[in-house]
Every structure is written in C-alpha cells, then in structure tokens.
Amino acid sequence: MRGSSVGEWPPAWRSTHQRVAVLGALSGCRDFVSARELHATLTLEGTTVGLTTVYRTLRALEQGGRVDVVRERTGERLYRPRPTDGHRHYLVCRRCGLSRTVDADAVERWADNVAAATGFAEVEHTVELTGICEQCHAVTPS
Amino acid sequence: MRGSSVGEWPPAWRSTHQRVAVLGALSGCRDFVSARELHATLTLEGTTVGLTTVYRTLRALEQGGRVDVVRERTGERLYRPRPTDGHRHYLVCRRCGLSRTVDADAVERWADNVAAATGFAEVEHTVELTGICEQCHAVTPS
DNA sequence: TTCGTTGCAAAAGGTTTGCATACCA
DNA sequence: TGGTATGCAAACCTTTTGCAACGAA
Numbered sequence: 001m002r003g004s005s006v007g008e009w010p011p012a013w014r015s016t017h018q019r020v021a022v023l024g025a026l027s028g029c030r031d032f033v034s035a036r037e038l039h040a041t042l043t044l045e046g047t048t049v050g051l052t053t054v055y056r057t058l059r060a061l062e063q064g065g066r067v068d069v070v071r072e073r074t075g076e077r078l079y080r081p082r083p084t085d086g087h088r089h090y091l092v093c094r095r096c097g098l099s100r101t102v103d104a105d106a107v108e109r110w111a112d113n114v115a116a117a118t119g120f121a122e123v124e125h126t127v128e129l130t131g132i133c134e135q136c137h138a139v140t141p142s
Numbered sequence: 143m144r145g146s147s148v149g150e151w152p153p154a155w156r157s158t159h160q161r162v163a164v165l166g167a168l169s170g171c172r173d174f175v176s177a178r179e180l181h182a183t184l185t186l187e188g189t190t191v192g193l194t195t196v197y198r199t200l201r202a203l204e205q206g207g208r209v210d211v212v213r214e215r216t217g218e219r220l221y222r223p224r225p226t227d228g229h230r231h232y233l234v235c236r237r238c239g240l241s242r243t244v245d246a247d248a249v250e251r252w253a254d255n256v257a258a259a260t261g262f263a264e265v266e267h268t269v270e271l272t273g274i275c276e277q278c279h280a281v282t283p284s
Numbered sequence: 285t286t287c288g289t290t291g292c293a294a295a296a297g298g299t300t301t302g303c304a305t306a307c308c309a
Numbered sequence: 310t311g312g313t314a315t316g317c318a319a320a321c322c323t324t325t326t327g328c329a330a331c332g333a334a
Contacts, residue, residue, distance in 0.1 A: 050316040075217035106252040120273030131262030192291040
C-alpha cells in the first residue's frame with residue numbers, strides 16, 4: 001500500500017531476546033505463518049516468549065511495513081517477512097500453505113489508475129491469490 | 143423487494159419472515175454492512191430476528207454467491223448484495239464506508255494469467271481497494 | 285406430520301488489554 | 310534509575326454450534 005514509510009517504527013525499539021527470537025524465527029520462514037505457529041515454534045526451540053509478545057512484535061513489524069500480511073478465510077492473520085522494499089503479492093496454496101511471490105505490476109498500475117480516476121485519496125489495495133499448488137493438486141485433484 | 147425469483151442454493155430454502163427481512167434490509171443497503179449492523183437495523187425496524195439467523199442467512203447468501211464480501215481491518219466481514227452475476231470489486235471509503243464499483247477487467251485478466259503461469263489450480267483472488275472519498279477528503283484532507 | 289429453521293446461551297477462535305514485574309539502555 | 314517490554318490472565322469481538330422449541334409445506 002501507498003504511504004507507508006519503511007524506515008523506523010517505534011521511536012524507541014529495544015533489542016530484547018524475545019524480539020530477536022521472534023524476528024529470527026520469522027526470518028526462517030519461507031511461507032506465511034500465524035502468530036500461534038510462530039509462538040509454538042519458539043516454544044519448541046526452548047525459547048521462552050509469551051504469545052502476547054509475539055502478537056505485539058508482529059504488530060509492530062506490520063506497522064513498520066516490515067512484513068507482509070494476508071488473511072486466512074477464518075480471519076486469522078498470517079505473516080511473512082518482506083524480502084525487499086515495497087510490498088509484494090503472493091499466491092498461496094490453500095492445502096499446504098506454500099507461498100509464491102508473483103509479479104504484480106499490472107495490479108499496481110491498475111490500482112494507481114483507479115485512484116486517479118475515482119477522485120479517492122490515499123488509495124490502498126490488498127490483493128490475495130489462493131489456489132492449489134501442483135504437488136497438492138497431483139495428490140488430490142479435487 | 144422482489145424475492146420470488148431468487149435462486150436456488152440450499153436444496154431446500156424455506157421462505158421465512160426472518161429471511162425475507164434480512165434480504166430486504168440487505169437489499170436496501172447501498173454500501174457494505176456487517177451482520178451486527180444488519181441485525182441492529184432490523185431490530186430498530188421492529189423485526190424480531192436473532193443475530194444467529196442473520197449470520198446464517200448471510201453465510202447462505204455468501205455460499206450461493208449472492209453477496210460480495212470484504213473484510214475490515216479488524217477481520218469483521220462486511221456484506222453487500224451483488225448487483226449482477228459475476229463478482230465485483232469495490233473501492234471503499236475508510237471514513238464513511240461509501241463503496242463504489244470499479245472496473246476490474248485488468249485484475250481479472252492478470253489473475254487468469256497468474257493461474258496459467260504458475261501451475262496452480264483453482265486460483266481465486268480477493269482484491270480490496272480502500273481510500274478516502276472526495277467528500278471526506280474535502281472535510282479533513284489528512 | 286415432517287423436517288428444515290429459529291433463537292438463546294455458550295463455545296470457539298483469534299487478538300488485545302490491564303497491571304505488576306523484569307530488564308534494557 | 311527511568312521508562313520500556315514482558316507475561317499472565319482476563320477481556321473483547323465476531324462468528325459458530327448445541328439443542329429444544331417452532332413453523333412452513
């Protein structure tokens with residue numbers, strides 16, 4: 001979305017072992033994960049972090065534009081570290097969760113045009129693509 | 143409003159006064175409404191309908207593809223009757239909720255191309271556009 | 285009469301908050 | 310030391326479900 005400054009989030013961001021752990025675990029994820037999954041992973045690793053802290057950290061990252069967020073059908077939020085600057089769009093497998101970055105220039109251009117044509121200001125867009133990846137589809141086509 | 147030639151999703155769809163009321167109230171909405179708002183509206187009108195029934199009716203309409211659904215930032219679902227067949231995309235004002243149908247052929251084509259190029263099956267897409275409408279922006283630019 | 289539908293209450297599920305404690309800078 | 314971060318428990322919100330009563334066909 002437009003207008004999010006990617007630089008520095010909270011004025012004072014302390015480096016605690018919990019935050020480092022959350023960031024580390026998140027970085028290790030290639031696909032989208034929920035706060036609960038992240039918390040479970042950390043716990044299994046032996047890291048002591050509260051679920052609340054995971055939520056708070058993810059929210060801070062989200063506000064800072066450092067992660068991409070999609071919503072499950074249930075409303076649950078799934079997070080993924082943002083590879084580079086600017087936002088990305090993904091195609092996520094509904095079966096296994098595999099995510100794949102897709103080229104979304106066409107959508108970006110379209111969104112810009114809509115913004116210009118409608119008179120709306122501060123137009124932001126969310127695009128979510130889901131499907132069944134080749135592997136999953138091979139196992140159970142329908 | 144007219145409800146006779148409605149469609150036929152659930153194998154057996156009984157016409158109860160509650161369902162007629164929900165459909166009527168929903169039809170009267172030009173913009174997106176939540177289940178709670180719909181329920182409140184009906185209650186104010188003097189119609190006795192349970193919140194549960196509103197949810198169930200909306201879910202049935204959603205499954206039958208008779209309403210468009212968007213998600214609030216909070217995760218809350220907002221519904222709007224679908225004008226015609228085929229799904230639509232909207233540009234919604236974050237201040238007043240005003241919604242506007244936008245031409246989304248470009249996005250449809252792009253989604254189809256992505257589906258074809260990635261090997262994913264049953265690709266579905268969700269596109270949500272939000273902004274500040276001209277009126278609201280005139281009142282408080284930022 | 286039959287069986288889908290309703291509504292209340294309670295559960296579920298995810299996310300946020302209050303508040304006392306712990307700890308980084 | 311000062312003020313931020315943490316974590317537990319409880320609160321919140323929206324949505325779903327169990328179940329007995331109801332009512333359309």
